[in-house]
Amino acid sequence: MKIATLPGVQVKLRVNGADLQEYADNTDELYTPKIGRQYVEAVSGADFEICFAVEYGAIVSHTQADVVACHIYLDGKWVTAQVLDTSSSAWAHGRADNGRGECRCSIDGRVENVGGLGGQYYKRRFESKSQIVPTFADLATDDRSAKHITPESVASLGEVKVQWIWMRRAGVPRLLTGQSKHTPATGESLPEKCLKGRAISQTAKLGEAKACAAQTSQDATYPYGRQPFATFTFKYRSRRDLQIEGVIARTPSPSPLEDRDPDSLTADEARELVRRMRAQQDEQVRIKREKRARSVPHDDDDRAAVALETRRRKRPRASHDSGIDVVDLTDF
Structure with missing residues (x-):
């Protein structure tokens, strides 16, 4: 100085x-x-x-x-x-x-x-x-x-x-x-x-x-x-x-391995990248399986839907024709 x-x-x-x-x-x-x-x-x-x-x-x-x-x-x-x-x-x-x-x-x-x-x-x-x-x-x-x-x-x-x-x-x-x-x-x-x-x-x-x-x-x-x-x-x-304090520049963050040229990766970096990709693939497979399981209907759900539809068809309706009474013969 x-x-x-x-x-x-x-x-x-x-x-x-x-x-x-x-x-x-x-x-x-x-x-x-x-x-x-x-x-x-x-x-x-x-x-x-x-x-x-x-x-x-x-x-x-x-x-x-x-x-x-x-x-x-x-x-x-x-x-x-x-x-x-x-x-x-x-x-x-x-x-x-x-x-x-x-x-x-x-x-x-x-x-x-x-x-x-x-x-x-x-x-x-x-x-x-x-x-x-x-x-x-x-x-x-x-x-x-x-x-x-x-x-x-x-x-x-x-x-x-x-x-x-x-x-x-x-x-x-x-x-x-x-x-x-x-x-x-x-x-x-x-x-x-x-x-x-x-x-x-x-x-x-x-x-x-x-x-x-x-x-x-x-x-x-x-x-x-x-x-x-x-x-x-x-x-x-x-x-x-x-x-x-801004006296010297901060050390830049390294680029993600996924964005780098494969030829520039070291052996350890390449293995880490493969591990990450496999983990991502496994996660995607798991998510697809969960979605598929939620979309398949169960037998109990089918029976409940049929029973509901039958009840809807047997529901009594009042006639709009003059002088005619409609009697509901549905058994309860």
Whole structure:
């Protein structure tokens, strides 16, 4: 993903070493050159990383003391941040090594030290399910009331957001201590009413904690305010969600076997077609037999019809001739 104000910067979501395909976001959200929005297809259970490629000279700081604070949010909740110093020797070596005049780096999770100074450090990858690394996972919903949940807390569901803010280091780096454990924005489950009709069946979360090396943290000041100068938003959805929202075309329904060219059928499809045709023929034979059985008269019906006709013939009739009485001699 690129934005208009930083054409020399690319931000990607990557799974298993491959960049996720991006799809244009054609919603009615207000366009701004500092913000990029793209849809990506999320696969449940897949760990992902956020990758940056910055061309030489693409980011120009106000002073030599300025660096970039890269903040990461999952479903609207802050997860971690990393300092990007484009003037550092590491970035300079990166430009020389890859031969493309750019430096590359990535963020694949969050480091935690819950035990304080001297405690064990753990990393959790971004996931579907994973280290702390981000991962995509199925979103669990329920039918609870959503009254206790504010609209702001669920407005960014289904988003991985990257914000770049100018900052300056305050003091020297120190060991990361006492960082609280991250909890996902969706909790264990989310009332379905919070989705408000949005097709969201995935959530981005942190995987299981795995031991890692110690990490330092950096105090910072923000001389130009905390307003980001660049924001990259990835709206992650399952393939079905993307189809429901009209981002990608729905998979066309296959043509009925009866309408297809017989030469194009596989052996299994041909056997299925024969089975269906036999079932249809058997059904037609059954229906014909039932109709034939209903149309054949029974002997009892014949006798009843004759008796009725005899009675009709013996019914007394009054004469219309004047002065003549007609006597009914029918025996009862």
